[in-house]
Each structure stands twice: as structure tokens, then as C-alpha cells.
Amino acid sequence: MLKPNILSSMFSQKIKPFLYLGVFYLSLSLIVRLVFIFHPITTASFGVFEILKILLIGAVNDALVFVLTCPFLALYFLFLSNSKYQKPYGQIILGVLVLLFLYILLIPNNIFKQYGGSIAEIALAFIGLKIVLFGLMLFLPEKRLKIRNILYFITIFLYVLLIVFNAVSEYFFYNEFGLRYNFIAVDYLIYTNEVIGNIMESYPVIPLFLGIFAIAVSISIFIYKKTETELLDLPNLKQKLILLASFIVLFAISLFGLSFTTNIKSPNVFEGEIQANGLPKFYWAFTHNELDYFQFYPEIDQKEAEKNFLSQFPEPFLKRNIVAEQPELKKNVVLISIESLSADFMEHYGNTQKITPFLDSLADHSLMFTDLYATGNRTVRGLEALTLCIPPTAGESVIKRENNKNKFTTGSIFKSKGYDVKFLYGGYSYFDNMQDFFAGNGYGIVDRNNFKPEEITFANVWGVADEDMAKKAIQTMNTEAKSGKPFFNHWMTVSNHRPFTYPNGKIDIPGDAKSREGGVKYTDYSLRRFFEMARKQDWYKNTVFVIIADHCASSAGDTELPMDKYRIPAFIFSEGFIQPQKFTKTMSQIDVMPTLFGLLNFNYQSKFLGQDIFKKEFQPKAYIATYQDLGFIKDNYLTVISPPKKVKQYALTQQKGNLKPEFNIYFDEKSLKKQDQNKKIVDETISAYQSTSYWLKTNMLNR
Known part of the structure; x- marks a missing residue:
């Protein structure tokens, strides 16, 4: 039996590496948390006691997470042994390893290759x-300790490197989105080529990685020198079992503790994000790419929900007959989705930097929607809204789901009218599953694969420059026009995206300045060039152009769904056809294409869940959402439903500003207690999202 003093000594010695790593991890996490508190993107302000609360809860979260990340180091120590190198054990183990190597190398259908990917190679x-x-270590016993020390240092170094790298990654992610890791971070792991390329082009990667490496080496050397004696006296089997049991208990306590600390409610989003730890949030996002509405969100009777939702249409059915009073107009249609164009980038909405001179001038000659909201904060959400015309649903966009084909789309309406239908994208359309979605719904695709080398004057990781895509678009439309068929082309721009690089000499902001303002202004310049080329074409006079952002540049705010971070510009332009005017009522991205079909007097059977804003039954409203929070704006209320079956409602108070009244729509969001909520609008919110989720689940929104 182990004596108490021996047991105590053993524990103090064997846990030293964990203690040093833990202190380093907690210290670095504290620094990151303080940076987040005072970061410019954090628009919430905190008092002293609030900061102390954030830091305390954050430290507990970090300690629990650190325990959960220690299994690999614990297993490393548990398998350290000298006895395994003694005869005949050493020879047997080496023989088994060689046989396993030959099995993987020579057997075609071995168990590792059945998993696909690179599992077998790894x-x-x-x-x-x-x-x-x-x-x-078997044949050179005199070198065994030295080799073991080298491996131990490498193990410590890898742990430290991952800790530092994670801290830096969390900073850059927060700097971009005002959030810890979420579904976007999961996507970034999937699309490694674009993401690594984006990082390489956006940040000073070499100095950054050299700095990370230098810090990791320095800390690793310090920890190694403080703990290298651990390898001189290896624990026996009994000691290892005691250490293993202790670790299992700590692991279980940490899992149990995180189930509480990660669910502590916060008065605003920033507080919740800052006190959280990014790794549990990443794990949750990775395992919840799709959320079952009926498991996580509030419900009412399904028939009642559908009745409530469909009451906004003249025919209260999912499939409705749209009959125009005037003859149909077979005009060409070009839908341009602009990457990350927040409304407040335009002078119309108060920007004084003059970074969208062309779009501002075009808006003055267009039907402009002054109070329009994006459904989400990702490109795929914008494409979903403009293509399917449905409210967003919990989890991933329909575009990225397996069951994403044969849907009722804007493209299917145009195809039924004899149009040539295409999706144009300057990058590789496999990104974000766009190719699978658009091809699976009848669109032809023109992307970077269709460019000849001489057609590309500039490109970054996201694709060819918007100006090059504009030239390709004109070329594509000229070919389509020669066929005698009308065309519908949906063009998604790419240049207004980090790293914000573009050709030099095009605008007054250098292309290598990597500024967001430059990205916006270059896209504006490229669209001017597109329209200059288009005006010279025979098909121009018979074409309607729809210009709209896919989402805002940032979605971070004090509340789950800050309205100002979802407001986007949108307008419809067509010389001699669309009369300039401003539509000032609240509307959604999903209303744009049904409105266009109304302007073209299309007769069709509709399953769209957006409305034609010029119909008398139109109800001003908008849908905005993240992956979890589903919001509904109507009658000066913002209602948000989220897991687990939570309902929040905010009263919206309009604030005065210096712009024309139609553009001056900024709101304060005041949280309402349950007894003060507008029950009718809460039911409308649930009805909209529950019905949409049900119809998607049952394929009722297919063609």
C-alpha cells in the first residue's frame, strides 16, 4: 500500500506539467477576454462588477475546458514505461507495429481505407x-532517456502551440464577427483552401506565425525545464491506475460543470460571448449544423400556424395562382447580389466617404427599397432568400443541406417562361455548396472554371476581380441574346470580402491597402464598368437589373439580432420601364423577386413565401436570423425565438437623425417582459418559422 506522503509526492510531481500548462492557458485566456471587453467591436459597456463577473465565469469555463483537453497528455504519461522494452515484450510490440504498417500499406480494403479521405495515409x-x-528506444537503451526527453518537449510544444494558435484564432474571429466560434468557424474547417488563402492574403502571416512560433518555443522551454525530472522516475502500474482514476473523475466533473456554466444567462450578447470559451461553442456548432425546429423552438398547433401564416395572401394556400391584369413582359433580368454591402456604406444612408458614387447615382434612377432587411449574415442566406423566397430556418441554409434540389425557385419560374437561366460567380462555385444547389435546381453555372488565363487580370482566394467577372457576364449575356431567348442571370460578386484586394490604379484606394472601404469602392467601380459595357449592347434596353446586397458587413451588436446590422440597400433599375421612386415600408429580401415578377406581369403558380410589395394585401415586415436566433420585425416589434423554446420581444423606438425621413430609420431595441409582449405578433413569428420548417421537412416547397 502506498504511504500518504509518497502518494502526495507522486501527485505533486506528475501533475506539474498539467499545472504549468493550465496556468499558461488560463493566463492567455484572461488576456484575450480583456482584449474582447475593450475591443472597438464590443459596443456594450460594462461596469467594474460586470467585468469581474465576466472574468470569474470565464475563468471557470476555461479551467473546465482545459481539463477536457488534457486526455492526450494524460495518455502520453500513462504509456511511458521502461518494462515494455524488455525481452520479449519489446520485440513483440515492434513486430505488431510492423504487421499493422504492412496491413495498411498492402491490403486494398483495410479498415482504415473504408473510412475514405486521408485516414489511411494518416x-x-x-x-x-x-x-x-x-x-x-528498443535497440539503443543508452539513448532512451534522451529520445524520451525530445518527444516530451515536442508534446509540450504542440500543446503550447495549439493554445497560442487558438487564442490568436479566437481574436481574429471575434475581430471579424464579434462572436466566439460558431457555424462559420465550422465552415472554415471544411473550406480550408479558401479560408487559408483568405488568411494568407488578409494578414501579415509570416510575422504572425513567427511570433506564434517564438512564443510557443519560449513557453515550451520554460515548462520543459521546470518539469523534465518527471521522466526520471516513471510511475508503476498501480500509480498509473490511481492517476487515471483521478483524471476520469476530474474529466466527469468538468463535463458536468460546463453543462451549467455555458448556460448562464447574460443581459446582452457581448457579455455572453466574452465570458464563454470558444472550444465548447465550436463543438456545439459542429454537432448542430441543422436544428430541428420542432425540438428546439416554441410551437403552436400546426394547422393553426399554417392558417396564421397564409392569411397574408389573397389565396390562403401554400400553392397559389398569381394572375396579372396586364400582358406578360419577357424582359431579360440580371440579378446582382453584392457581397457584404451594408446600407450604411451608401451616401443615401448617411455615409460621407463617397465610396459608392455609382450605386448612389443608380439608386436615384431606380425603384429603391429604403427599409429592406437581409434574412441572415452569410452569403448562402442571401442566395437562399433571393432564390427560394422563404424565411430563414434554424441551422444551415437550405443551400448547404443534402435535400436542396428540385426546389421551387425564381429560376424555375423563369425557365417555365422560356428563359435561359444561369448563376454567375467569380470564384469556384463548389464553395458553400453553391454548385450543387444551383445545378440541382436547373441553373447553368459560369464560374472561375470557365475563365481562360488571359481573361483574368487579377484574382485572390475568393475569385477573379469583379471587373473581370463583369466582362465575362457581358460575354455570357451577348451569347444568350443571340439565341433569341430571354435570359435570367444571377451574378454574385466577390471583391468586397476580406482580404479586400483588387487591381491597383482602378480607384483612389490602393488595391493592396486591404481596406473594407477599398473593397466597397472597387465593387462600385466594377459595377459602373459593367453598366458602361451593358449600355452598348442591343439587349440592354429590354433588361431589368436588380441590385441587392447578400448581407451586411458585420452582424455584431448588443442584442441577438441588432436590426442595423441587417439593413441592406436594394433597388430595381430599367431605363424607360422602371420609374424612379422610393418604397419606404419595411420589407424583406424574400419580397424582392415576387415584386419583380409582379412588375413583369408574370402569371404563375407560386409557392414563394415573400410578397409582391405593390399588392394591396402586402404586410410590411421582415425576417432576420442567425443560425439559432430567428427574428421577425413587424409593427415596431422585433420578436426573436431561439433554443430551447425561448421567446424574446423588443419594442422598437425610432430615433431621429440627419437624413431624409425615408432613410432615417434607426431603432432602439427595448426588451419587453413576458407580460408586456404582443402575443399576436409572437404567434405570427412562431407561425412563420414553424410553417416554413414543416414545409421544408415534408418537401412541400419542392417543384
Whole structure:
């Protein structure tokens, strides 16, 4: 039996690496948390006691998370042994490793290859390295301690490197989105080529990585020197079992504790995000890409929900007959989705930097929607809204789901009218599953794969410059016009996206300045060039142009869904056809295409859930959402439903500003207690999202 003083000594010695790593992790996490509190993107202000509360809860979260990240280091220590190198154990273990290596290398359908991807190659490399190291330690016993020390240092270094790298990653993610890791971070792991390329082009990567590496090496050397004696006296089997049992208990306590600390309610989004730890949020996002509405959100009777939602239409049915009073107009249609164009980038909405001179001038000659809101904060949400014309639903966009084909789309309406239908994108359309979605719904696709080398004057990781895409679009439309068929082309721009690089000499902001204002202004310049080329074409006079943002540049705010971070510009332009005017009522992205079909006098059977804003039954409203929070704006209320079956409602108070009344729409959001909520609008919110989720689930929104 182990004596108490021996047991105490053993624990104090064997947990030293964990203590040093833990203190480093908690210290670095504290620094990151303080940076977030005082970061310019954090628009909430905190008092001293609020800051102390955030730091305390954050420290508890960090400590619990650190315990959960220690299994690999614990297993490393548990498998340290000298006895395994004694005869005959050492030879047997080495033989098993060699046989396993040959099995992976030579057997075609081995278990590793059945998993697909690079699993077999990774396993082969790992086993091969293990054979070399085990062989050296088996046949060179005098070098065993030195080799073990080197491996121990590498293990410590990898832990420290990951801790530092995670802290830097969380900073840049927060700097971009005002959030800890979420679904977007999961996407970034999937689309590694674009994401790594974006990082390489957006930030000073070499100095950054050299700094990370230098910090990791310095900290690793310090921890190694303080703990290298751990390898001189390895624990026996009994000691290892005690250490293992202790670790299992701590692991269980940490899991249990996180289930409470991660659900502590916060008065605003920033407080909740800052006190959280990014790794549990990443894990949750990774395992919840799609949320079952009926499991996580408030419900009412399904028939009642559908009745409530469909009451906004003259025919209260999902499938409705749209009959125009005038003859149909077979005009060409060009829908331009502009990447990350917040309303407040335009002079019309108060911007004084003059970074959208062309769009501002075009808006003056267009039907302009002054109070229009994006349905989400990602490109796929904007494409979903403009293509399917449905409210957003919980989890991933329909575009990224498996069941995303044969839907009722704007493209299917145009195809039924004899149009040539295409999706144009300057990048590779496999990104965000766009190719699968648009091809699966009858669109032809023109993307970077269709460019000849000489057609590309500039490109970054997201795609060719918007000016190059504009030239390709004109070329595509000229070819379509020669066929004698009308065309519908949906063009998604790319240049107004970090790293905000573009050709030099085009605008007065250098292309390598990597400024958001430059990205906006270059896109504006490219659209001017597009229209200059279009005006010279025979098809121009018979074409309607729809210009709209896919989403805002940022979605961070004090509340779950800050309205000002969803307001986007949108207008419809057509010389001699669309009369300039401003539509000032609240509307959604999903209303734009039904309105266009109304202007073209199209007769069709509709399953769109947006409305033609010029019909007498139109109800001013908008849908805005994140992956979890589903919002509904109507009658000066913002209602938000979210997991687990929560309902929040805010009273919206209009604030005065210096713009013309139609553009001066900024709101304060005052949270209402349950007894003060507008029950009718709460039911409307639930009805809209519950009905949409049900119809998607049952394929009722298919063609």
C-alpha cells in the first residue's frame, strides 16, 4: 500500500506539467477576454462588477475546458514505461507495429481505407513514425532517456502551440464577427483552401506565425525545464491506475460543470460571448449544423400556424395562382447580389466617404427599397432568400443541406417562361455548396472554371476581380441574346470580402491597402464598368437589373439580432420601364423577386413565401436570423425565438437623425417582459418559422 506522503509526492510531481500548462492557458485566456471587453467591436459597456463577473465565469469555463483537453497528455504519461522494452515484450510490440504498417500499406480494403479521405495515409504515417521511434528506444537503451526527453518537449510544444494558435484564432474571429466560434468557424474547417488563402492574403502571416512560433518555443522551454525530472522516475502500474482514476473523475466533473456554466444567462450578447470559451461553442456548432425546429423552438398547433401564416395572401394556400391584369413582359433580368454591402456604406444612408458614387447615382434612377432587411449574415442566406423566397430556418441554409434540389425557385419560374437561366460567380462555385444547389435546381453555372488565363487580370482566394467577372457576364449575356431567348442571370460578386484586394490604379484606394472601404469602392467601380459595357449592347434596353446586397458587413451588436446590422440597400433599375421612386415600408429580401415578377406581369403558380410589395394585401415586415436566433420585425416589434423554446420581444423606438425621413430609420431595441409582449405578433413569428420548417421537412416547397 502506498504511504500518504509518497502518494502526495507522486501527485505533486506528475501533475506539474498539467499545472504549468493550465496556468499558461488560463493566463492567455484572461488576456484575450480583456482584449474582447475593450475591443472597438464590443459596443456594450460594462461596469467594474460586470467585468469581474465576466472574468470569474470565464475563468471557470476555461479551467473546465482545459481539463477536457488534457486526455492526450494524460495518455502520453500513462504509456511511458521502461518494462515494455524488455525481452520479449519489446520485440513483440515492434513486430505488431510492423504487421499493422504492412496491413495498411498492402491490403486494398483495410479498415482504415473504408473510412475514405486521408485516414489511411494518416494512420500509415503515424504507425511508421511509431516504428522508427520504438525501434530506436528498443535497440539503443543508452539513448532512451534522451529520445524520451525530445518527444516530451515536442508534446509540450504542440500543446503550447495549439493554445497560442487558438487564442490568436479566437481574436481574429471575434475581430471579424464579434462572436466566439460558431457555424462559420465550422465552415472554415471544411473550406480550408479558401479560408487559408483568405488568411494568407488578409494578414501579415509570416510575422504572425513567427511570433506564434517564438512564443510557443519560449513557453515550451520554460515548462520543459521546470518539469523534465518527471521522466526520471516513471510511475508503476498501480500509480498509473490511481492517476487515471483521478483524471476520469476530474474529466466527469468538468463535463458536468460546463453543462451549467455555458448556460448562464447574460443581459446582452457581448457579455455572453466574452465570458464563454470558444472550444465548447465550436463543438456545439459542429454537432448542430441543422436544428430541428420542432425540438428546439416554441410551437403552436400546426394547422393553426399554417392558417396564421397564409392569411397574408389573397389565396390562403401554400400553392397559389398569381394572375396579372396586364400582358406578360419577357424582359431579360440580371440579378446582382453584392457581397457584404451594408446600407450604411451608401451616401443615401448617411455615409460621407463617397465610396459608392455609382450605386448612389443608380439608386436615384431606380425603384429603391429604403427599409429592406437581409434574412441572415452569410452569403448562402442571401442566395437562399433571393432564390427560394422563404424565411430563414434554424441551422444551415437550405443551400448547404443534402435535400436542396428540385426546389421551387425564381429560376424555375423563369425557365417555365422560356428563359435561359444561369448563376454567375467569380470564384469556384463548389464553395458553400453553391454548385450543387444551383445545378440541382436547373441553373447553368459560369464560374472561375470557365475563365481562360488571359481573361483574368487579377484574382485572390475568393475569385477573379469583379471587373473581370463583369466582362465575362457581358460575354455570357451577348451569347444568350443571340439565341433569341430571354435570359435570367444571377451574378454574385466577390471583391468586397476580406482580404479586400483588387487591381491597383482602378480607384483612389490602393488595391493592396486591404481596406473594407477599398473593397466597397472597387465593387462600385466594377459595377459602373459593367453598366458602361451593358449600355452598348442591343439587349440592354429590354433588361431589368436588380441590385441587392447578400448581407451586411458585420452582424455584431448588443442584442441577438441588432436590426442595423441587417439593413441592406436594394433597388430595381430599367431605363424607360422602371420609374424612379422610393418604397419606404419595411420589407424583406424574400419580397424582392415576387415584386419583380409582379412588375413583369408574370402569371404563375407560386409557392414563394415573400410578397409582391405593390399588392394591396402586402404586410410590411421582415425576417432576420442567425443560425439559432430567428427574428421577425413587424409593427415596431422585433420578436426573436431561439433554443430551447425561448421567446424574446423588443419594442422598437425610432430615433431621429440627419437624413431624409425615408432613410432615417434607426431603432432602439427595448426588451419587453413576458407580460408586456404582443402575443399576436409572437404567434405570427412562431407561425412563420414553424410553417416554413414543416414545409421544408415534408418537401412541400419542392417543384
